[in-house]
Amino acid sequence: MLAVKQGPPDEFAWIESLRPLTRGDARALDLRDDAAILPSRPGFDLVISTDATVEGVHFLAAEKPDIIARRMLRTSLSDLAAKAAEPFGYFLLTAWPPGRDQAWRDGFKRGLALDGEAFGVALLGGDTVSMPGPFTVSATVLGWTPQGRAVRRSGARAGDLIVVCGAIGDGVLGLRAARGEIADPHGVLANRYRLPEPLFSLRQALRDRAHAAADVSDGLLADAGHIADASGLGLSIDLDRLPLSTEGRAWLGAQPDSAAASLALATGGDDYALACAVAPADAPAFIAAVRARGVLAAIVGTFDAQSGVRATHAGAPIAVEQPGWRHS
Numbered sequence: 001m002l003a004v005k006q007g008p009p010d011e012f013a014w015i016e017s018l019r020p021l022t023r024g025d026a027r028a029l030d031l032r033d034d035a036a037i038l039p040s041r042p043g044f045d046l047v048i049s050t051d052a053t054v055e056g057v058h059f060l061a062a063e064k065p066d067i068i069a070r071r072m073l074r075t076s077l078s079d080l081a082a083k084a085a086e087p088f089g090y091f092l093l094t095a096w097p098p099g100r101d102q103a104w105r106d107g108f109k110r111g112l113a114l115d116g117e118a119f120g121v122a123l124l125g126g127d128t129v130s131m132p133g134p135f136t137v138s139a140t141v142l143g144w145t146p147q148g149r150a151v152r153r154s155g156a157r158a159g160d161l162i163v164v165c166g167a168i169g170d171g172v173l174g175l176r177a178a179r180g181e182i183a184d185p186h187g188v189l190a191n192r193y194r195l196p197e198p199l200f201s202l203r204q205a206l207r208d209r210a211h212a213a214a215d216v217s218d219g220l221l222a223d224a225g226h227i228a229d230a231s232g233l234g235l236s237i238d239l240d241r242l243p244l245s246t247e248g249r250a251w252l253g254a255q256p257d258s259a260a261a262s263l264a265l266a267t268g269g270d271d272y273a274l275a276c277a278v279a280p281a282d283a284p285a286f287i288a289a290v291r292a293r294g295v296l297a298a299i300v301g302t303f304d305a306q307s308g309v310r311a312t313h314a315g316a317p318i319a320v321e322q323p324g325w326r327h328s
């Protein structure tokens with residue numbers, strides 16, 4: 001499992017130092033075996049997702065190491081939140097370029113410890129390697145759902161409403177704020193980009209009423225489009241109905257072209273909101289349950305039997321040229 005390949009001698013010390021991240025979980029075998037051993041859990045399905053993040057591509061090259069660790073874990077866990085799963089563990093791959101000193105590694109580890117505790121996930125194994133660069137980290141996250149109860153992308157039905165839980169646009173605005181491209185006096189938007197919140201609080205609401213769900217990493221139009229595609233449907237979204245944070249609303253209000261600006265929010269990505277398919281009759285109760293958890297919720301459109309992703313603004317269709325949407 002945490003075997004050393006081509007690494008400098010201190011890789012053994014690195015693995016040793018990761019042991020507290022197992023949080024005493026016996027399944028990790030103290031990171032001393034070739035593998036982790038997970039007893040099966042009758043009546044439950046194991047839900048697994050892997051993400052890789054690369055410095056300079058998925059996070060800013062100058063980002064602090066604890067934030068890199070936490071953001072990586074949170075964006076990976078968001079996929080489990082979209083399945084209405086309860087997370088319990090993760091496997092970690094780190095690929096180190098030369099020149100990361102002990103303080104940097106300690107910061108990275110501190111971030112993992114902090115969010116490992118916050119989300120109740122234990123390090124169960126992984127691997128660590130050295131390479132020319134850039135720094136790359138991958139997490140494979142694991143969670144349980146009661147058998148047959150994981151929410152899939154493929155369950156949407158024609159006529160289902162598209163309900164978005166969480167704010168749309170804060171991801172792309174936060175990235176721009178973190179780069180200093182837009183005003184963010186209190187760092188609120190940049191923080192939302194750096195530390196997105198996986199919406200595990202919506203687990204029961206999803207299990208009760210969502211036919212399908214996906215987390216919004218690529219952009220609302222793309223990710224709702226993934227649900228439509230997996231379900232053999234198309235969709236239409238009204239860009240006037242996006243759930244926006246106070247900061248997102250303020251930004252949008254200051255833009256000269258509100259159609260283009262709304263489209264930018266709906267295609268920007270990194271929101272880690274959830275796009276859900278909900279039957280019209282279930283929508284009021286679903287939205288009430290989401291809002292009761294302090295999470296924004298809005299009906300933004302409909303899944304239907306027409307093909308493609310369609311968007312309107314101020315009642316008029318607008319052209320969607322969506323990078324990542326491959327089924328135009």
Ligand SMILES: [Mg+2]
Binds near residue numbers: 078082214215216217
């Ligand atoms: Mg996802």
